[in-house]
Amino acid sequence: MVWGCFGAGKVADLSRVKGILNKESYQSILQRHAVPSGQRLIGANFIVQQDNDPEHTSRLCRSRHAAAVPAIDSKIEQAMDLAKTHLMLAVRDEVELLREQIRDLQEKNQQLETENRALKQRHYAAE
Structure with missing residues (x-):
């Protein structure tokens, strides 16, 4: 398996996970890759986003997260909902x-058509 992360339009190095990911190997990834990558890609105040996988929520990882990682968002679904909400508001x-x-253009078009009719009437009346 391969672990990787991204942020701010940049991609971090990949980390190979040998065997099955467990809480110890996940903790190692956080210490050796996630934290340095987050600091390099985003800066000191980066946020780790993760789901509720058992490795992510183990006591070992939770107890060490507080010291090693500036902020952890374990509610990725809520984060994604918030992103969708912001996107929806921006689109709206x-x-x-x-x-x-469009309304302004329709009004302008209507004014131009009115002026065009008036000019045509004057032109034909002059003939």
């Missing part, structure tokens, strides 16, 4: 802006 704002622009 963008759609509203586009609707306003």
